[in-house]
Amino acid sequence: MRPVYMIGGGITKFAKAHHEKDFRLMVKEAYDYMLHDVPRLSKDMIDGAVGSYFSDHFTRQLKAASMVQDYLGLCPKPSKRVEGGGATGGLCFQSAWEAVASGRMNCCLAFGFETMSRVNTWKGNEFIALASDTNFDFPVGGFYSGYYAMMVQRHMYEFGTTVEQMAMVSVKNHANALHNPYAQKAKRLTIKQVRESPMVATPLTMEDICTMSDGAAVCVLASEELAGKVCDRPVKITGVGSGSDAMRMADRPHDTVILLPHEREADYHHLKYPGVHSFRGGRMAAKLAYEMADIRNPLEELSFVELHDAYTSSEIQTYEDLGLCRYGEGGRFVESGMPFLPGLDYGLELPEQGRLPVNPSGGLLACGHPVGATGLMQAVFAFWQLQGTIGTHLHSERLQVRNAKRGLIHSHAGTGTYITASILEAV
Amino acid sequence: MDKGTVLYGVDPLIIQDHYEIDYHHSYAQDSPFFIGLTKGQLLGSRCTACDYIYATPRAHCMRCGAATAWFALPLTGRVHTFTTCHYGGEVFLKETPFTLILVEFDGADTLFLSRLKSVQPDAVRIGLPVVARFAKAPSFKVTDVWFEPADQA
Secondary structure, three states, rough: OOOOOEEEEEEEEEEEEOOOOOHHHHHHHHHHHHHHHHHOOOOHHHHHHEEEOOOHHHHOOHHHHHHHHHHHOOOOOEEEEEOOOOOHHHHHHHHHHHHHHHOOOEEEEEEEEEEEEOOOOOHHHHHHHHOOOOOOOHHOOOOHHHHHHHHHHHHHHOOOOOHHHHHHHHHHHHHHHHHOOOOOOOOOOOOHHHHOOOEEOOEEEEHEOOOOOEEEEEEEEEEEHHHHHOOOOEEEEEEEEEEOOOOOHHHHOOOOOOOOOOOOHHHHHHOEOOOOOOOOOHHHHOOOOHHHHHHOOHHHHHHHOOOOEHHHHHHHHHHHHOOOOOOOHHHHHHHHHHOOOOOOOOOOOOOOOOOOEEEEEEEHHHHHHOHHHHHHHHHHHHHHHHOHHHHHHHHOOOOOOOOOEEEEEEOOOOOOOOOOOEEEEEO | OOOOOEEEEOEEEEEEEOOOOOOOOOOHHHHHHHHHOOOOOEEEEEOOOOOEEEOOOOEEEOOOOOOEEEOOOEEEEEEEEEEEEEOOOOOHHOOOEEEEEEOOOOOOOOOOOEEEEEOHHHOOOOEEEEEEEEOOOOOOOOOHEEEEEHHHH
């Protein structure tokens, strides 16, 4: 495999609905933004594309990625669609990485979108719940917020995680997004407001859960030679990893923890793993990505993380899967202030504020979650962080992580069934 | 009679686009479980090679790949985890609030997703003993079984 670089990215503003533009035009906007940002890159240098969108039910246009391919004028170059639930965007990113790493392409476009506004929120929830076993799970009351609620109830039982700790994630991500013009739902919240918002599935309230969105994002990945030719500040992709778990939560085993280099078996003497409280696929993804990028201690060696916070609870669970803290310590990790940005006022006491910012963009909770675009959106924010160009693209330096050297992006599908982790580094 | 097209907006032009379909959904190798529910039985599966026991059945073991055999689970278990849903997918909205539980059974290695009924949401806790109840008129769906607190038996 040869080195792969990210050389450009673009995002549309994520919004509840973009009725004035269809999926083709949304991707075109993000694509044109990217081309404008990388003026030396021309269409003839792009060897092919990978498209991602999650749901044919939302789109009700099969082969929609083909329509994007022709709208962007990329026919007859190679193209395909990648789909993997909530991790669709992360998988798309890694598929483009594979195309370049293998030498099949020198330059590959990854584009993703979702148009969730085409149905009402509750029909949308029904569509999403079809990504659970339709014999045994969906008919019981198929509802993803309910599934994640059951997972965090068990996390609370095993580890003493509190709803206030979960609310702190919501406060953080919504406040970060106040400085991100691409975000759908930026706002200043208190722990009390998060807890007093309408209950969705105990213990998760409306402010613990991301919203449905329309939006698109693109990334361009290239070989070292092409990256050096067309991009002033390319970002190197130094690690990719992915993992999986059984579709039915009921089938998750009670086994032993998959250890990261900085952990020992004795850390988890009595922990039955993953159960329904942890994401084994996320741990596998992290382990593989860290091995490739030669990361021994992620808390020390990462500058920031953009992770899949569809729920405040899953952000806490993911701190643990990624080894930012030990299993069981995710609640205390957010309480310590480590995943907050330094220098921002959240209205909270945060003793170790800003040690490793998580979701400086605002994450899915505040940016929105147009599924096929989400994992690529994370890559674009990470790319701008590592280039040091957040100020240019977000029109404010507030979210720029100082001296950002290495970032992790994490994309996650239904209750942890597919998960990707990718490491990006400034060069 | 053609009732015409419903317009949701004119700038941009947004129309109603209706869609529905009936599938021929086969339970295939899972069929005995659903037949079992009509007889008041909760069937799990046991791996014929490694003895792993599935409380939600599958015809082949996901550990070793061997075929599994059907067996009757106990009708009592405990709440492994739970939630009360105040919203839901569109088809379930009219049933809210409802309580979902994962049930653990003595001797089984995996869990079973079901509804918990006849209980106040704030009385539900992890470890609560529960007992299976079966629909008198089966719908041949997994909802032909649900659970209630065992102390009400």
